[in-house]
Amino acid sequence: MATHDIFMPALSSTMTEGKIVEWLKKPGDKVERGESVLVVESDKADMDVESFHDGFLASIVMPAGSSAPVGETIGLIVETADEITAAQANAPSPPQSASQDKESSSPQVQERIDSADISKETVVKEAQPTAPLAPEPALAQPQFFKDGRIIASPRAKKLASQMGVDLATVRGSGPHGRIQAEDVQSAKGQPISVPWIAESNAPAKIVTEVSRIEKKSIDSDKPPAAGKSFGSRGETIAFNTLQQAVNRNMEESLNTPCFRVGYSILTDELDSFYKQVKPNGVTMTALLAKAVGLTLARHPQVNAAFSSEGIAYPSQINVAVAVAMEDGGLITPVLQNADETSLADLSLQWADLVKRARNKQLEPQEYSSGTFTLSNLGMFGVDRFDAILPPGTGAILAVGASLPKVVASKDGSISIRKQMQVNLTADHRVIYGADGALFLKDLAYLIEQNPYSLSS
Amino acid sequence: MNKKLHSVSPESGPNSNLDLTRQLAQSSSAFLFEPKNIVPFQTALGWQKDFQKSLIEKPFSPQAVWLLEHFSCYTIGRGGNKKNLLFEDNKSPLPVFVIERGGEVTHHMPGQMVGYLVLNLSFHKKDLSWYLRKLEQVLIDVLDLLGLEGKRVDGMTGVWCEDKKVGSIGIGCKRWITQHGFSLNIDCDLIGFEKIIPCGLDKVKLGKLSDWIPGIKVCDVKPLLRESVERRFKLKWENI
Numbered sequence: 001m002a003t004h005d006i007f008m009p010a011l012s013s014t015m016t017e018g019k020i021v022e023w024l025k026k027p028g029d030k031v032e033r034g035e036s037v038l039v040v041e042s043d044k045a046d047m048d049v050e051s052f053h054d055g056f057l058a059s060i061v062m063p064a065g066s067s068a069p070v071g072e073t074i075g076l077i078v079e080t081a082d083e084i085t086a087a088q089a090n091a092p093s094p095p096q097s098a099s100q101d102k103e104s105s106s107p108q109v110q111e112r113i114d115s116a117d118i119s120k121e122t123v124v125k126e127a128q129p130t131a132p133l134a135p136e137p138a139l140a141q142p143q144f145f146k147d148g149r150i151i152a153s154p155r156a157k158k159l160a161s162q163m164g165v166d167l168a169t170v171r172g173s174g175p176h177g178r179i180q181a182e183d184v185q186s187a188k189g190q191p192i193s194v195p196w197i198a199e200s201n202a203p204a205k206i207v208t209e210v211s212r213i214e215k216k217s218i219d220s221d222k223p224p225a226a227g228k229s230f231g232s233r234g235e236t237i238a239f240n241t242l243q244q245a246v247n248r249n250m251e252e253s254l255n256t257p258c259f260r261v262g263y264s265i266l267t268d269e270l271d272s273f274y275k276q277v278k279p280n281g282v283t284m285t286a287l288l289a290k291a292v293g294l295t296l297a298r299h300p301q302v303n304a305a306f307s308s309e310g311i312a313y314p315s316q317i318n319v320a321v322a323v324a325m326e327d328g329g330l331i332t333p334v335l336q337n338a339d340e341t342s343l344a345d346l347s348l349q350w351a352d353l354v355k356r357a358r359n360k361q362l363e364p365q366e367y368s369s370g371t372f373t374l375s376n377l378g379m380f381g382v383d384r385f386d387a388i389l390p391p392g393t394g395a396i397l398a399v400g401a402s403l404p405k406v407v408a409s410k411d412g413s414i415s416i417r418k419q420m421q422v423n424l425t426a427d428h429r430v431i432y433g434a435d436g437a438l439f440l441k442d443l444a445y446l447i448e449q450n451p452y453s454l455s456s
Numbered sequence: 457m458n459k460k461l462h463s464v465s466p467e468s469g470p471n472s473n474l475d476l477t478r479q480l481a482q483s484s485s486a487f488l489f490e491p492k493n494i495v496p497f498q499t500a501l502g503w504q505k506d507f508q509k510s511l512i513e514k515p516f517s518p519q520a521v522w523l524l525e526h527f528s529c530y531t532i533g534r535g536g537n538k539k540n541l542l543f544e545d546n547k548s549p550l551p552v553f554v555i556e557r558g559g560e561v562t563h564h565m566p567g568q569m570v571g572y573l574v575l576n577l578s579f580h581k582k583d584l585s586w587y588l589r590k591l592e593q594v595l596i597d598v599l600d601l602l603g604l605e606g607k608r609v610d611g612m613t614g615v616w617c618e619d620k621k622v623g624s625i626g627i628g629c630k631r632w633i634t635q636h637g638f639s640l641n642i643d644c645d646l647i648g649f650e651k652i653i654p655c656g657l658d659k660v661k662l663g664k665l666s667d668w669i670p671g672i673k674v675c676d677v678k679p680l681l682r683e684s685v686e687r688r689f690k691l692k693w694e695n696i
């Protein structure tokens with residue numbers, strides 16, 4: 001027995017909510033996989049929403065004429081006719097204000113929390129008839145009801161099936177006990193993966209991570225896949241909004257005549273400086289952003305971008321740093337005025353940006369105002385890579401891991417030094433080879449000879 | 457927004473051992489139909505349904521585009537408000553069709569060029585707002601070739617010339633296969649619009665290209681539309 005949610009689909013990358021024009025099926029109607037169940041409208045476009053399952057439309061959560069946020073459950077499909085009544089009883093009740101489609105979504109959410117609370121109370125009563133009715137602590141909300149209906153986000157469901165986690169055993173931390181992806185991961189005992197952030201350019205971290213995963217896999221008998229994937233074998237998973245946005249930008253970059261220029265930078269001095277300032281909360285991301293910012297201040301050409309009118313020199317030096325998102329896609333939070341902001345402030349700002357990026361709370365100018373981009377895969381042990389230029393900017397720097405190398409110095413002596421490879425991708429219409437080379441030479445000088453100047 | 461998103465590294469594609477060349481070539485091909493005679497609305501609707509159905513069943517079957525004229529009629533989207541029909545039920549001077557597209561009531565008549573596109577957006581971009589803007593661009597391109605400045609109006613769909621709306625757009629979509637499309641007023645009689653509130657927009661002024669280019673005919677505009685659709689959606693016309 002299973003209940004399947006029908007979600008408000010995203011008809012376009014900019015759509016946040018859609019209007020239900022018409023339900024083509026009534027509750028109780030039989031539906032076939034692929035059959036249109038309802039029609040959603042956004043602007044002048046109508047989209048038929050199909051059922052992904054054979055079964056019955058058990059419940060209409062959001063009636064025709066109402067609007068719902070993208071991803072919201074708007075109806076329920078069950079597999080057998082017997083399940084209709086049970087699913088209807090537990091369906092989130094439609095908001096009373098639903099017929100007014102201009103209504104904001106917050107009252108609807110409130111309504112749904114209320115209905116979930118009521119069903120929760122019923123379950124508690126039925127399950128523990130002798131127990132005193134003490135107020136439930138918020139965290140102990142059982143999210144699975146008597147008929148087995150589980151409220152979980154689509155991502156959590158996907159993760160659960162990939163990781164072999166039974167959702168009925170997972171405690172939901174989301175609104176009205178909804179199971180989130182994080183809950184599935186913590187149930188599995190896996191570290192909650194946050195966006196990968198360039199917090200270090202040393203490869204050491206990955207080693208401990210790997211050994212821990214290996215140990216786990218022996219315990220659980222189910223080796224987790226080494227790489228990350230959004231779907232299972234044989235599946236095709238639609239791009240999410242962020243992935244679509246990235247796709248567009250990547251395709252757009254094919255219209256830019258780019259070239260690459262690389263440099264090896266010794267990092268022993270930088271590493272020892274990092275050790276000194278780390279206790280003050282300074283992060284490697286802040287150090288790199290500051291170093292890049294200061295060097296850009298001396299090389300305005302590398303901070304410039306192509307525009308149809310000519311070379312555009314931005315009024316600020318804003319360093320964007322690429323962050324991969326856990327559920328796909330990536331985002332580039334921006335450290336504004338990286339050349340003029342102190343290391344401590346950059347570190348604080350970065351922590352705040354990443355936290356809000358994870359919760360998808362960034363304002364557009366916080367991820368779209370970068371004038372130069374930094375992409376660091378050093379923490380994975382990558383020794384070198386090249387990056388794709390984000391549209392609207394002139395250059396991006398790909399930073400590899402800092403690794404011990406045998407280095408010959410000018411006087412002929414040989415020593416082991418730590419070396420990091422960086423690779424600049426630049427738009428040749430604005431930045432020429434010599435511009436890129438001089439920028440890298442200066443950046444290398446700053447990092448190798450004078451990292452202490454970063455704190456000024 | 458999303459202007460600066462980008463990929464971290466250019467990973468090599470996983471599809472090296474799949475030859476998609478033939479299918480990809482298929483994805484840009486479309487049949488172009490330009491009926492010489494005026495077409496009843498329901499006939500064209502049937503044609504679109506057939507192509508949409510076969511594309512849903514076989515995503516690589518041919519896409520199709522029609523450029524045609526209709527006999528006078530009104531059409532209204534499923535979500536449309538009947539209040540925008542300024543006559544009582546059953547007292548319509550012209551046939552009224554409720555159809556599976558977005559948007560409010562509109563009016564078709566000879567002298568207006570209608571473009572229907574049954575495309576698989578999975579091959580283009582799975583984004584209906586992108587698709588609507590592309591359709592607008594098709595019309596803006598055509599106006600540009602005629603020396604007119606076509607404009608969008610913020611927050612609305614359609615194409616305006618000066619302060620008059622000349623092009624309307626409404627589409628339906630199932631599994632990213634589109635139907636319906638656009639209409640462009642060329643030298644038609646606009647009097648039928650007085651019986652409705654076009655697009656649900658009170659006080660919208662309708663125009664036609666012959667207001668600016670006296671004597672212009674449908675046959676002058678049709679080749680421009682054909683080329684603009686071909687270019688904007690990167691289509692290759694199949695031989696019929």
